[in-house]
């Protein structure tokens with residue numbers, strides 16, 4: 001336990017059963033042990049041993065399916081209805097994770113690919129440089145998805161692109177953090193990746209749980225964004241190092257670094273189309289086209305005049321005969 005969050009140096013399955021009430025957690029972000037002898041991984045990664053924190057506790061491959069079913073069933077129990085879970089996984093044991101999420105009646109929202117730098121070099125095959133992020137929700141309640149938390153829907157990037165659309169694509173290119181000369185947990189998740197999940201799927205004050213804290217990266221990002229962190233770590237070494245690292249975190253410090261999205265509220269967004277609106281749309285669109293305006297320019301003018309988004313206009317135009 002610590003004043004910076006609720007942290008327990010114990011097995012997460014037993015710990016959850018004993019300590020965490022049903023339906024009490026808003027968001028789970030977790031990166032379970034790999035079941036691939038991950039306790040020896042730093043040799044493959046050619047990392048300087050002195051900077052890799054010892055104490056990673058692996059799960060034997062044979063026990064992986066049963067272990068996964070047990071922790072995911074606890075995760076499903078502690079999530080509130082409408083709550084979200086993101087599970088980061090490699091591909092070796094992906095099948096067990098997906099099957100356990102489905103067995104626990106969690107609902108798939110997206111299967112995200114996280115592409116990172118520094119995949120392990122191989123000569124006779126392609127280099128693996130991605131992880132899977134399984135984004136599921138617990139049905140039955142209000143789901144938090146903050147669509148415009150990073151970029152407004154109407155914001156424009158280079159060549160008229162939409163940064164909001166790009167940010168919400170299901171392939172995320174985010175580099176791992178290089179921390180030369182500083183101790184870190186094996187495969188610590190980058191803060192940028194965690195910030196993205198936390199921003200989209202929670203609000204300030206929400207309770208965020210990581211069942212496998214490792215280097216406490218989820219807990220640090222959660223507190224940095226003014227959320228309440230909770231979690232478990234079985235390794236004493238990793239746990240003690242993590243609890244110390246939490247003491248240096250000022251609650252909310254990451255909020256200052258976030259970009260403010262530009263949100264343009266269109267007055268008629270989401271409202272039913274009346275017959276008068278439809279008549280105006282078709283007549284005015286035709287007029288604009290006749291005057292030599294491109295389709296893009298016509299839509300921009302119509303968006304201002306009708307107070308509706310571009311996609312709503314396109315959908316309406318497609319469904320109407322052009323009179």
Ligand SMILES: C[S@@+](CC[C@H](N)C(=O)[O-])C[C@H]1O[C@@H](n2cnc3c(N)ncnc32)[C@H](O)[C@@H]1O
Nearest residue numbers: 011012031056057185188189212214215217234
């Ligand atoms: C892949 S690491 C998590 C890394 C973490 N996301 C980070 O960014 O540092 C998995 C962690 O789970 C811990 N672990 C293994 N079995 C556990 C269990 N039954 N309960 C809690 N933690 C466990 C391991 O010691 C390891 O630190």
